[in-house]
Amino acid sequence: MQLQLYIAAAFLAITCCSSKSIAELQKEQEYILPYLGGSSPYMPMKNKRFIDLELPETCKLNSVQLSQRHFSRYPTASANKLIKALYTSVESYKKKVGALNGSLSFFNDDQYEYFVTDEDSQLGELTKVSNSRPNKYTGETCAREFGYDFYHRYGSLLNDNETLTVFASDSDRVKDTAKYFAEGFTQSTNNNITILVISEDASAGANTLTPYKSCNTFNSTYNDDLLDTFFANRSATLKGIQTRLADENPGLNLTIANVENIYDYCSFELNVKGFSEMCNVLTRDEFTMFDYEASLDHYYSYMNPTPNSAAVASLLLNNSIELLTRSNGNKLNLAWHHDTDINNFLSLALFNETNNNYMSLDEIDFWFPFRREDFTPMGGNIILEDYTCGNETYVRYIINDSVYPLNDCNNGPGYGCKLDNFIERAEALMSGLDFITDCEISSEYPQELTFWWDYKTNSTAYETFA
Numbered sequence: 001m002q003l004q005l006y007i008a009a010a011f012l013a014i015t016c017c018s019s020k021s022i023a024e025l026q027k028e029q030e031y032i033l034p035y036l037g038g039s040s041p042y043m044p045m046k047n048k049r050f051i052d053l054e055l056p057e058t059c060k061l062n063s064v065q066l067s068q069r070h071f072s073r074y075p076t077a078s079a080n081k082l083i084k085a086l087y088t089s090v091e092s093y094k095k096k097v098g099a100l101n102g103s104l105s106f107f108n109d110d111q112y113e114y115f116v117t118d119e120d121s122q123l124g125e126l127t128k129v130s131n132s133r134p135n136k137y138t139g140e141t142c143a144r145e146f147g148y149d150f151y152h153r154y155g156s157l158l159n160d161n162e163t164l165t166v167f168a169s170d171s172d173r174v175k176d177t178a179k180y181f182a183e184g185f186t187q188s189t190n191n192n193i194t195i196l197v198i199s200e201d202a203s204a205g206a207n208t209l210t211p212y213k214s215c216n217t218f219n220s221t222y223n224d225d226l227l228d229t230f231f232a233n234r235s236a237t238l239k240g241i242q243t244r245l246a247d248e249n250p251g252l253n254l255t256i257a258n259v260e261n262i263y264d265y266c267s268f269e270l271n272v273k274g275f276s277e278m279c280n281v282l283t284r285d286e287f288t289m290f291d292y293e294a295s296l297d298h299y300y301s302y303m304n305p306t307p308n309s310a311a312v313a314s315l316l317l318n319n320s321i322e323l324l325t326r327s328n329g330n331k332l333n334l335a336w337h338h339d340t341d342i343n344n345f346l347s348l349a350l351f352n353e354t355n356n357n358y359m360s361l362d363e364i365d366f367w368f369p370f371r372r373e374d375f376t377p378m379g380g381n382i383i384l385e386d387y388t389c390g391n392e393t394y395v396r397y398i399i400n401d402s403v404y405p406l407n408d409c410n411n412g413p414g415y416g417c418k419l420d421n422f423i424e425r426a427e428a429l430m431s432g433l434d435f436i437t438d439c440e441i442s443s444e445y446p447q448e449l450t451f452w453w454d455y456k457t458n459s460t461a462y463e464t465f466a
């Protein structure tokens, strides 16, 4: 009897502690999150400044603008095809040879399965409690928490019983993020939120949250040949990974495309499951290369080096100034869209001075001011605070919970910029740019961004997302 108990206890001890909890596995991989090229679950900005998030006591908050990317998601159909091809290659090797050796040996676990388990309900979607194995990175959970925290920071700008209207571009993962944000935001209040949907179609013209999609002269593949020069130069690194895995597993012939997709496999499996054994296949140096490449790809596709990227960005910068100077009566102006839109906006609002000094394609520039992961991890967000101290009004950006002082205007309280100077700065950045003419927007499409204002007078103009 005593022996049986002892054996049972020993068995429990072995089974319990040989397999780690998701929380433990997540903890072990936290250190790689800043190197996932803008695909990591929400996380703090690297190199955060040590600045109070609270405004100085003598200041009073007037209004806030939020622009946010959706939270953790599944890969899109096109990305999934490439990622799954890697899984299939390894699986078929395993069938042929019997088992894997080395860093891929996690495939030997019979319980191991590909992390997209139902393409119809998952591809491109936000990770939700209902479509994934919930963990602390689940998009739905993070959006609720963000909404709850946002209410506790800014909810005092709403009146009692006020219903707040917010906007989401017409993409499931974006609308779902707004929905779960709203549930978290209203959790302990008598405020409600209404979500209005803004079309992502080019026919929305200037009345959009995704302006590059309306822009006829914007070509995100314009610099692909240039990007290829970096891609060509990293072939030694890719071959090195290929050889290492083949040395561990004689006869395992992963293609270079398979090897390239180890990184995305790692990022998205981590988004979905909270951890990914595939991430352990790569070395730190390899992460550094892939991370740089992801920033480079975004930068040369949607930011400064892409013709008309500034004209595209001017639409949202103009709108931000308009909301400050021609208030729609709302003190909270919240909108959701994609990382492409946010980074394109930043190309003008924060990185204009790098216009003639583009991110290096020859070697990794560790000091370049833009890194995709710093600005747009899943749930990446930019908050503009508008506040008055004494007789002067200031604004400042908060990016992923870290005050982001402008390099050319930050000498106000809270390291803010005087509103007048901020407007002058924006006018200078936008001078010579015209979204309508530069983007050749058809005269049949909306010529101005009006939704923040006209939803109040036209109840049928925008669909409600419930």
Ligand SMILES: *[C@@H]1O[C@H](CO)[C@@H](O)[C@H](O)[C@H]1NC(C)=O
Pocket (backbone or CB within 6 Å): 161, 162, 163, 190, 191, 192
């Ligand atoms: C909020 O929405 C709920 C459910 O629709 C409704 O019962 C309640 O009256 C609304 N509150 C306000 C302040 O509009």
Ligand SMILES: *[C@@H]1O[C@H](CO)[C@@H](O)[C@H](O)[C@H]1NC(C)=O
Pocket (backbone or CB within 6 Å): 160, 161, 190
């Ligand atoms: C808000 O709604 C509650 C419950 O309906 C009501 O008691 C309260 O007076 C309302 N507040 C305002 C400012 O209308």
Ligand SMILES: *[C@@H]1O[C@H](CO)[C@@H](O)[C@H](O)[C@H]1NC(C)=O
Pocket (backbone or CB within 6 Å): 219, 220, 221, 222, 223, 224
């Ligand atoms: C975009 O640019 C690439 C590279 O110059 C070119 O091959 C392609 O045809 C362009 N696409 C459009 C729609 O202009």
Ligand SMILES: *[C@@H]1O[C@H](CO)[C@@H](O)[C@H](O)[C@H]1NC(C)=O
Pocket (backbone or CB within 6 Å): 101, 102, 247, 248, 249, 250
């Ligand atoms: C497993 O991989 C190691 C290299 O990591 C290699 O030395 C060893 O021979 C491999 N074992 C088998 C069975 O292939």
Ligand SMILES: *[C@@H]1O[C@H](CO)[C@@H](O)[C@H](O)[C@H]1NC(C)=O
Pocket (backbone or CB within 6 Å): 251, 252, 253
């Ligand atoms: C892998 O490639 C080598 C050399 O090209 C070849 O001899 C071998 O049969 C291939 N293995 C598999 C499993 O396809």
Ligand SMILES: *[C@@H]1O[C@H](CO)[C@@H](O)[C@H](O)[C@H]1NC(C)=O
Pocket (backbone or CB within 6 Å): 318, 319, 321, 322, 427, 430, 447, 448, 449
């Ligand atoms: C924004 O654009 C509108 C035209 O669409 C223009 O009337 C307005 O002056 C611009 N605002 C700023 C701040 O440049």
Ligand SMILES: *[C@@H]1O[C@H](CO)[C@@H](O)[C@H](O)[C@H]1NC(C)=O
Pocket (backbone or CB within 6 Å): 229, 233, 361, 362, 363
């Ligand atoms: C490629 O990488 C090497 C070494 O990392 C570097 O010397 C070279 O300048 C890079 N660029 C090209 C185009 O070869």
Ligand SMILES: *[C@@H]1O[C@H](CO)[C@@H](O)[C@H](O)[C@H]1NC(C)=O
Pocket (backbone or CB within 6 Å): 390, 391, 392
């Ligand atoms: C604002 O206050 C400062 C000192 O408190 C004063 O020097 C300045 O003239 C005032 N500006 C305006 C526009 O009232």
Ligand SMILES: *[C@@H]1O[C@H](CO)[C@@H](O)[C@H](O)[C@H]1NC(C)=O
Pocket (backbone or CB within 6 Å): 352, 353, 355, 356, 425, 428, 429
């Ligand atoms: C923005 O970049 C352009 C191109 O380099 C430059 O001419 C312009 O002066 C810059 N604007 C500001 C306000 O820095």
Ligand SMILES: *[C@@H]1O[C@H](CO)[C@@H](O)[C@H](O)[C@H]1NC(C)=O
Pocket (backbone or CB within 6 Å): 458, 459, 460, 461, 462
């Ligand atoms: C309201 O919006 C609808 C849909 O965009 C449009 O057809 C209609 O003309 C608008 N009505 C007014 C009064 O602006």
Ligand SMILES: CC(=O)N[C@H]1CO[C@H](CO)[C@@H](O)[C@@H]1O
Pocket (backbone or CB within 6 Å): 042, 043, 044, 045, 046, 048, 374, 375, 399, 400, 401, 402
């Ligand atoms: C970019 C940045 O500053 N990151 C913030 C992102 O979100 C986390 C989680 O709340 C914050 O702690 C970071 O400061």
